[in-house]
Amino acid sequence: MPEAATTFDVREISPATGVIDIKGDITAHSEDVLMDAYARASREGVKAIVLNFSALDYMNSGGIGLLVTLLVRAQRQHQRVLAYGLSDHYRQIFELTRLDEAIAIHNTETDSLTAANKEHP
Amino acid sequence: MNDVTTTPPAVDEQAAPRDAANWAKAVSRLNVSEVPEGVVNINVQGRRLTSPIQGFGKMWRKTYQVRLPAERVSATDVIAAWKQRFPDFWPQGNRFYAPLTGIQPGEVALLNLTLPGKMKLSTGVMVLYADETSFTLMTPQGHMFAGWITFSAVEADGETVAQAQVLMRASDPIFELGLTLGGHRQEDRFWQHALRALAAHFDHEAEVDTQVVCVDKRRQWSKWRNVWHSSAIRSTLYTMGAPRRAVKRLFTRDRAVV
Numbered sequence: 001m002p003e004a005a006t007t008f009d010v011r012e013i014s015p016a017t018g019v020i021d022i023k024g025d026i027t028a029h030s031e032d033v034l035m036d037a038y039a040r041a042s043r044e045g046v047k048a049i050v051l052n053f054s055a056l057d058y059m060n061s062g063g064i065g066l067l068v069t070l071l072v073r074a075q076r077q078h079q080r081v082l083a084y085g086l087s088d089h090y091r092q093i094f095e096l097t098r099l100d101e102a103i104a105i106h107n108t109e110t111d112s113l114t115a116a117n118k119e120h121p
Numbered sequence: 122m123n124d125v126t127t128t129p130p131a132v133d134e135q136a137a138p139r140d141a142a143n144w145a146k147a148v149s150r151l152n153v154s155e156v157p158e159g160v161v162n163i164n165v166q167g168r169r170l171t172s173p174i175q176g177f178g179k180m181w182r183k184t185y186q187v188r189l190p191a192e193r194v195s196a197t198d199v200i201a202a203w204k205q206r207f208p209d210f211w212p213q214g215n216r217f218y219a220p221l222t223g224i225q226p227g228e229v230a231l232l233n234l235t236l237p238g239k240m241k242l243s244t245g246v247m248v249l250y251a252d253e254t255s256f257t258l259m260t261p262q263g264h265m266f267a268g269w270i271t272f273s274a275v276e277a278d279g280e281t282v283a284q285a286q287v288l289m290r291a292s293d294p295i296f297e298l299g300l301t302l303g304g305h306r307q308e309d310r311f312w313q314h315a316l317r318a319l320a321a322h323f324d325h326e327a328e329v330d331t332q333v334v335c336v337d338k339r340r341q342w343s344k345w346r347n348v349w350h351s352s353a354i355r356s357t358l359y360t361m362g363a364p365r366r367a368v369k370r371l372f373t374r375d376r377a378v379v
Contacts, residue, residue, distance in 0.1 A: 028271070028273070057139075058138065058140050060255065061249055061250040061257035061269065062255070062273070065182075068172065069336055071174070072336055089138050089141055089144075092146075092147045093144055096147055096170065097172050097249070097259070097269075098175060099172060099174065101175070
């Protein structure tokens with residue numbers, strides 16, 4: 001199967017928060033790299049995973065499915081998932097697929113981190 | 122058949138993304154504008170879409186694959202045929218009333234399905250996403266499962282792999298019980314049949330590879346109220362009310378004649 005043209009960089013913002021910077025495409029073929037990034041971001045003590053979509057080029061329905069899977073894994077670890085940097089187009093898709101009911105969407109990284117810290121200071 | 126009660130799409134100030142035309146527009150509730158004669162539309166009109174997040178049961182990812190020779194059939198050929206003849210590949214006793222404009226993003230299709238016990242179920246799906254090598258159908262409230270099915274094809278190592286992948290949770294406790302008591306097996310048979318029929322359309326006989334993964338073993342008990350929308354209950358009540366409707370029609374007709 002073809003690998004998607006995507007990179008997922010992980011940043012440790014605080015002991016309780018990890019950020020995943022998504023660059024490129026998210027399709028069903030991104031599963032291994034996305035889940036690897038989640039595993040790296042999800043160290044012990046992490047209570048919030050923030051997804052940065054600012055450099056997202058393309059996402060299809062397979063990609064949305066992957067985000068649901070990531071969400072389930074995070075919930076199993078009692079972690080919240082937040083997102084920022086979504087274009088209007090992808091915000092609409094989050095609403096359409098009702099992903100926005102489980103992944104809190106924010107405008108900026110600062111907003112996301114503030115929201116994450118409110119819950120887990 | 123056409124969707125939609127839509128909320129106006131947000132103004133996108135950025136350049137249109139390359140997948141903009143592939144996704145359905147924002148929909149608050151489904152609207153079926155044209156219902157073919159004799160088709161029941163009791164469980165789609167006005168319903169919201171549901172992702173696996175809104176479902177009740179365990180979360181499953183089921184993948185069904187069939188392999189075709191790539192030198193004869195390309196991925197785009199597979200998806201073009203699948204979109205065009207989607208209902209033809211279904212097992213007997215199940216009907217997919219395709220939208221008049223075909224499988225296009227945002228279109229709504231009505232379904233009449235036969236469940237174990239020969240129970241008839243009326244429901245529907247919306248085309249969430251469609252491009253040249255894939256399309257995705259998403260379910261409304263009351264459907265037996267909350268989630269979506271993605272049909273796709275890729276070319277790899279001289280083969281074209283056609284795939285149906287379901288990501289779902291049973292919508293409510295009754296459907297969860299039904300899926301546990303044979304519903305999952307029936308669903309597997311359903312999509313295995315569809316993929317074999319798809320391969321046969323290209324004059325190819327092939328076995329279907331099936332992979333079932335339980336993504337989340339937990340049930341979302343907070344969603345038990347989804348049973349209110351259950352298409353099984355509503356379809357059964359509708360069927361039981363058929364004699365009463367027939368008598369009512371008879372009297373209405375008599376009065377019109379007089």
